[in-house]
Amino acid sequence: MVIISPSLLSANFLELKTDLERLNTVDNLWLHLDIMDGHFVPNLTFGEPVLNKVKTVSKHKLDAHFMVTNPDFYADSFKDLGIHNFTFHWEAVIHHDRLIQKLKEIYPSVGISLNPSTPVSAIPKYILGKIDLILLMSVNPGFGGQKFIPEIVDKVIELDKIRHENKFKFQIQVDGGINDQNAGYLIQAGANNLVAGNYIFSEPNKDYLSRVNKIR
Secondary structure: OOEEEEEHHHOOHHHHHHHHHHHOOOOOEEEEEEEEEOOOOOOEOOOHHHHHHHHHHOOOEEEEEEEOOOHHHHHHHOOOOOEEEEEEEHHHOOOHHHHHHHHHOOOOEEEEEEOOOOOHHHOOHHHHOOOOEEEEEOOOOOOOOOOOOOOHHHHHHHHHHHHHHHOOOOEEEEEOOOOOOOHHHHHHHOOOEEEEOHHHHOOOOOOHHHHHHHHO
16 A cells, blocks of 8 residues: 655644644554755754654654755764654765665665656666665655646656666655645556645645545
């Protein structure tokens, strides 16, 4: 089954505990956490204090997407927060192989994210064989509520082909502007982990299960 990863960035932070408890009633979710530093992207989001509270309420795996210039630093400082998947941006790192090795010693799952303009070919195949997830950004990172970039479907198809040809095991995750209108194309193209923020948390009756099911 396709994993749906509700993005905490779009939740109502005044009702965060209630929203997390609602999501606890939905199966096979990851909770997507956008960590931004105000440098790699212009926005600044939450850090350790918030995540320390989140891990006590949510029953779902924590999926941390680090939009930061120094993911190596966060690898150490966030290691006790119960994070399942640690995704860093390919564009922010020089020594990718060394960072992956370090992350593998700390986190159960390690991912790499690509900005919309960064081609799949930027990542060598030997690196693809070492990681657990590739996150394809379908909007420019930094802000929620942006419009989906349709050309990302072609990147999913390309990455899925590489995965099958080489028998790699990584998940293909897509993040940005996901809703019930484009999810089907992405799943058909090979995506098996979809991040959705506004589409899920904007449900007027807080019926998050219905929105998750529509995406699936």
